[in-house]
Amino acid sequence: TPRVTEILAAAGDLGGEVRAGATFPALFAMIARRHMHQYGTTREQLASVAVKNHVNGAKNPHAHMRKVITMEQALAGKPVSEPLTVYDCSLVSDGAAAVVLAPLEMASSFTDKPVKILSVAQTSDYLALEDKEDITTFQSVRLAAERAYRLAGVTAQDIQFAEVHDCFTIAEICSIEDLGFVKKGEGGQFEQAGCTALNGPKPINASGGLKSKGHPVGATGVGQIVDLAQQIRGEAGERQLARHSLGLAQNLGGSGATCVVSILGAP
Numbered sequence: 001t002p003r004v005t006e007i008l009a010a011a012g013d014l015g016g017e018v019r020a021g022a023t024f025p026a027l028f029a030m031i032a033r034r035h036m037h038q039y040g041t042t043r044e045q046l047a048s049v050a051v052k053n054h055v056n057g058a059k060n061p062h063a064h065m066r067k068v069i070t071m072e073q074a075l076a077g078k079p080v081s082e083p084l085t086v087y088d089c090s091l092v093s094d095g096a097a098a099v100v101l102a103p104l105e106m107a108s109s110f111t112d113k114p115v116k117i118l119s120v121a122q123t124s125d126y127l128a129l130e131d132k133e134d135i136t137t138f139q140s141v142r143l144a145a146e147r148a149y150r151l152a153g154v155t156a157q158d159i160q161f162a163e164v165h166d167c168f169t170i171a172e173i174c175s176i177e178d179l180g181f182v183k184k185g186e187g188g189q190f191e192q193a194g195c196t197a198l199n200g201p202k203p204i205n206a207s208g209g210l211k212s213k214g215h216p217v218g219a220t221g222v223g224q225i226v227d228l229a230q231q232i233r234g235e236a237g238e239r240q241l242a243r244h245s246l247g248l249a250q251n252l253g254g255s256g257a258t259c260v261v262s263i264l265g266a267p
Helices: 002-011 014-018 024-039 043-057 071-075 104-109 139-152 169-178 187-192 217-233
Strands: 079-081 116-124 161-164 246-253 258-265
Touching: 002 014, 002 024, 024 079, 024 169, 043 071, 043 169, 043 187, 116 139, 139 169, 139 246, 139 258, 161 169, 161 217, 169 187, 169 246, 217 246, 217 258
Parallel strands: 161 246
Antiparallel strands: 116 258, 246 258
16 A cells, blocks of 8 residues: 555665655666666566465465466566566565574473574665665675574575565565575576475475565564474475475565574574
């Protein structure tokens, strides 16, 4: 709604972009268009993110949008901000999420399936797109990931699955590149090839992501942690992954102005 758009815009560059009338769909559309120009990313590759996440979300009893969509539907969606259609944009949801934190030695008093926090890293970047060296690269994601990997003693290749901030389909593509899961510019191809599906080599957003599970804004990041915990515990039902002992959550703020990367694993 216009009111929700106005509220969310408060996380943007109020003195410049927002004042000029830019909204987050418009800003991420600029990112998408630049990615398409720079790397040859296609509308079909963007749509493949939406189709995959809706398939996953349809299997999630807690998802807001439990609806499978076809590639044809995704491509024919109502335009929001070219090249993004309504199917490229996450919806804003009501929702809540919570976790219980405890020292590992005390965790067994709360559950017989504890999940270990291996690292958490937060970084920031310029707020306005015009100040960024390359708008297709989320420096906050890249730096937070590097720090989180170092603290956890793992690499991007070690991560078995991830929940990433797919507020728009292009955000998932850029994020998996900046997290180091795939080379820069190859995220769209990686998605279209099915590599991020539940049965792919690097499952992304097995929950359905923001696109299908929903985006309750303030609860989104903790919700990702809950999704990781369910996978690691083997409690994800139809969405349960074959390899699920080491997962990553990436939560984005603004158009990449801030990022938190968390890595969780089995104790």
